Amino acid sequence: MGASVNGFRRLSTASVIRGGKGWSLLGARCSGCEAPIYPVLTVCPHCGGRDFVALPLPTIGTLYCHSVVHMGPRGVDTPYTVGYVDFSEGLRVFGRIEMEAGAVQTGQQLELRVKAANKRASQFIYFFAAPGEVPRQVSS
Ligand SMILES: [Zn+2]
Structure with a gap:
């Protein structure tokens, strides 16, 4: 490529x-x-x-399943939600879901979001959020 x-x-x-x-x-x-x-x-x-x-890949997928993480890596605020999102290409992608834990529902649509992982924007990370919704600040 x-x-x-x-x-x-x-x-x-x-x-x-x-x-x-x-x-x-x-x-x-x-x-x-x-x-x-x-x-x-x-x-x-x-x-x-x-x-x-x-x-x-398409940027909108369907949440297959999710779980709330209560004990995460050092320096990462908890709780946070992770899950598997299914895309129309037949792929299932794991990622963090930036929504209030109680608002996440299996089967809902989620949209891919990307943000810089550092100040130089030399690396990027992805997460999922409700389509069209501005997610709360992601801790990195
Ligand atoms: Zn092949």
């Missing part, structure tokens, strides 16, 4: 890209069996193929 794929510009992380429509997770589609893959691997887990084309 080159520096620019489908009009998307790759940033320093391999999995998050910014294009004309905003942020997206960058997956891949196997050239051998057409299977969508995220995160990107070097070998297709379905057919063993090694040729892929870039596949920016």
